[in-house]
Amino acid sequence: MLPDTITKYLVGHVTRNVPAAMRWYADHAEVTDDGKTYRGRDEIRAxxxxxxxxxxxxxxxxxxxxxxxxxxxxxxxLEGNFPGGTVDLDFTFTLVDGLISRLVIA
Incomplete structure (x- = not known):
């Protein structure tokens, strides 16, 4: 069972609702996806x-x-028009004070 923070974030992420997803990130959050790390709300939003x-x-x-x-x-x-067409990805979340402080997608 995932905490509400993650469940609600994933709804925003999956539906591509950037404002809804962003509300669950801490100000100092980091996201690593496809070997690149994004730090802070502005980089994560982009x-x-x-x-x-x-x-x-x-x-x-x-x-x-x-x-x-x-x-x-x-x-x-995931299934789509990206290279390879299908993939299973782990979204590893670290929560601090009820917000996402780190997300690693691999």
Whole structure:
């Protein structure tokens, strides 16, 4: 079971609603995706906006697990027009004070 912060963030992320997704990030948050790290709200907002328009794809949550008190993994299956066409990705979240302080997508 994922905390509400992550569940609500994922709704915004999957529906490509950047303002809805951004409300769940801490000011000092970091996101690592495709080998690149984005720091702070401005860089994360730009990454979300770009990733929302770069490819068309569907997303299905296929598993969740808790690593420790602050760390959760949500595994998604994506299918779309990106290179390779299908992929399973782990979204590893670190929460601090109820907000996302770190997200690693791999």
């Amino acid at each position: 990454w979300l906006a770009r990733s929302a328009s770069e490819y068309s794809y569907t997303t299905e949550l296929i598993s969740t697990r808790q690593i420790d008190e602050h760390t959760y993994v949500a595994t998604h299956h």
